[in-house]
Amino acid sequence: MPRKKLPIGIQTFAKIREADFYYVDKTGMAVDLIEGGSQYFLSRPRRFGKSLFLDTLKELFEGNRALFTGLAAETRWDWSKKYPVMRISFGAGVVRSLENLQQSLHQQLHALERQFGLAAEFPDIGSRFKELILRVALRSGQRVVVLVDEYDKPILDCITDTALALQIRETLKDLYSVIKDSDAHVHFAFLTGVSKFSMVMFSGLNNLTDITIDQNYGSICGYTDADVDTVFAPELPGLDREEIRRWYNGYNWLGEGVYNPFDVLLLFRNREFRPYWFETGTPTFLVKLLLERQQFTPDLGRINAPETLLSTFDVGNIPLEALLFQTGYLTVDKVRRLPGRLQFTLKYPNLEVQSSLNEVLLQSFSGNPAIPGPHIARLYDLLLDGDFPGLQALFHAFYASIPHQWQTNSPVAQYEGYYASIFYKRCRLFCPRTRQTGKRRIGNHFL
Missing domain, CATH: 3.40.50 (Rossmann fold)
Structure with missing residues (x-):
C-alpha cells in the first residue's frame, strides 16, 4: 500500500478526498x-x-x-x-x-x-x-x-x-x-x-x-485500532505498535475504544512519542478548579459518577467529573447498570493524558513551574537504578524546595492529601512507563 499525505489540521472533506490524503x-x-x-x-x-x-x-x-x-x-x-x-x-x-x-x-x-x-x-x-x-x-x-x-x-x-x-x-x-x-x-x-x-x-x-x-x-470521531492497522499501515514500520496503544489509545464512549486523530497523525509525521494533543491546550481552568476544590488527585484515575452527573454542566455549576470527562482528561472505564440509571467508573484514557496532566498539576502544587524539572529527571534515573535511599533524599529535597509562603497561603496545603498528591504526581510521571524488563520493574514495586 503506497503512503499518502497526512491530513494534519485539515477539516475539509473535499480537500482530503481530492488531494490524496489518508481518510478513515x-x-x-x-x-x-x-x-x-x-x-x-x-x-x-x-x-x-x-x-x-x-x-x-x-x-x-x-x-x-x-x-x-x-x-x-x-x-x-x-x-x-x-x-x-x-x-x-x-x-x-x-x-x-x-x-x-x-x-x-x-x-x-x-x-x-x-x-x-x-x-x-x-x-x-x-x-x-x-x-x-x-x-x-x-x-x-x-x-x-x-x-x-x-x-x-x-x-x-x-x-x-x-x-x-x-x-x-x-x-x-x-x-x-x-x-x-x-x-x-x-x-x-x-x-x-x-x-x-x-x-x-x-x-x-x-x-x-x-x-x-x-x-x-462511540467511534464516530477518532481512529479505532483497526483503522490504525489498515488505513495507516504504511506509517507503522519503525514504530512500536504497543507503545502507540499505550500513549494514544483508550478513549471510550461505550463503543469501541479510539485514538485521538491529532496524536496519531503527529506521531506518524514526527516519528516520536510526545503529548501532542495535550501540548495544544494547557488545562488552566481545570487545574484552577482542582486546586480550589482541594481534589485528592490520586483519585482522579478511578472516579465513580452517574450518567446524569457527566451531563451536568452549566455556567456557575461545573462538577469536576463532568469537566474532566467532557474535555477528554478522563474517559469511561467500566459501566454498572443500576435500576433506571448507569454508573460509570472513569479513568485516564492513556499514558499521554495521565503523565502530562500529572506533570501540570505537580507544577501547580509546587507553586513554581521551574521546581519539578530537575527533580523529575533525577527521579527517572533513581527508579531505573532501584536506589531507594536516593529516592528518599530526592523527595526530602523536593518538599524543601517548595516555598514555605506558598504552602501557608494556599488552602490546598491545609490537608494531608496535599502532600500525598505531590508524592503521587511525582511517581505517576514515570511509573506508568516502567513495564519493561530488568531494573525498569522497580517502578511498579515503588508504587
Whole structure:
C-alpha cells in the first residue's frame, strides 16, 4: 500500500478526498445517523475530528457524489436528492464580549444569505435566522440542513466571567431555539461541541438526540485500532505498535475504544512519542478548579459518577467529573447498570493524558513551574537504578524546595492529601512507563 499525505489540521472533506490524503471512512456511520433520526447532539474533546465529520455531512447532503467514490456511503445514499446546507461555526477566534458574539452571528448569517442569494429582512439575530431557513426551504423546494460546529465555544471562551457567560448562553439559546421552531422546514440538524451544557441551554431545543455516550456511535470521531492497522499501515514500520496503544489509545464512549486523530497523525509525521494533543491546550481552568476544590488527585484515575452527573454542566455549576470527562482528561472505564440509571467508573484514557496532566498539576502544587524539572529527571534515573535511599533524599529535597509562603497561603496545603498528591504526581510521571524488563520493574514495586 503506497503512503499518502497526512491530513494534519485539515477539516475539509473535499480537500482530503481530492488531494490524496489518508481518510478513515466514517460515511457509513453518517448514513446510519441520518436514517435513524433528524436532530442530534455530539460532545467530543477538542481536536477529535468533529469539524471534519460535519463537513462530511455537508458534502453528503449537497450530493457531491464524486467525493464518496469507494466509500461506504456511495452505494447507500440517494444521490438524486440534494439539500440546502447551512453551517454555523464558532471555531475561529475568541469571544470576549456579547458584542463579539453578535457580530460573529450577523457575519455568518450574512454569508449564508449571500450563499443563497437572499437579503436580510430582520435586524435581530433570531428572526433573521428563522426567516432565512423559511425562505431557503421555500425557494429550493427542500427542507434545510443545519450544522453547528463548536456550539459551546463562545461560552467556554468566557467561562470565568459568570455574568458575561450567562449573557452569551442566553443569546445562543435563542439562536438554537430557532431550529426547533423551524422544524417543518428543517430536514436534519447536528450540533457539536466539547461540553454538554444542561437542559437550560437546550430548553428551546429539547428534541435533540444526544449520541455522546452511545455504543452505536462511540467511534464516530477518532481512529479505532483497526483503522490504525489498515488505513495507516504504511506509517507503522519503525514504530512500536504497543507503545502507540499505550500513549494514544483508550478513549471510550461505550463503543469501541479510539485514538485521538491529532496524536496519531503527529506521531506518524514526527516519528516520536510526545503529548501532542495535550501540548495544544494547557488545562488552566481545570487545574484552577482542582486546586480550589482541594481534589485528592490520586483519585482522579478511578472516579465513580452517574450518567446524569457527566451531563451536568452549566455556567456557575461545573462538577469536576463532568469537566474532566467532557474535555477528554478522563474517559469511561467500566459501566454498572443500576435500576433506571448507569454508573460509570472513569479513568485516564492513556499514558499521554495521565503523565502530562500529572506533570501540570505537580507544577501547580509546587507553586513554581521551574521546581519539578530537575527533580523529575533525577527521579527517572533513581527508579531505573532501584536506589531507594536516593529516592528518599530526592523527595526530602523536593518538599524543601517548595516555598514555605506558598504552602501557608494556599488552602490546598491545609490537608494531608496535599502532600500525598505531590508524592503521587511525582511517581505517576514515570511509573506508568516502567513495564519493561530488568531494573525498569522497580517502578511498579515503588508504587
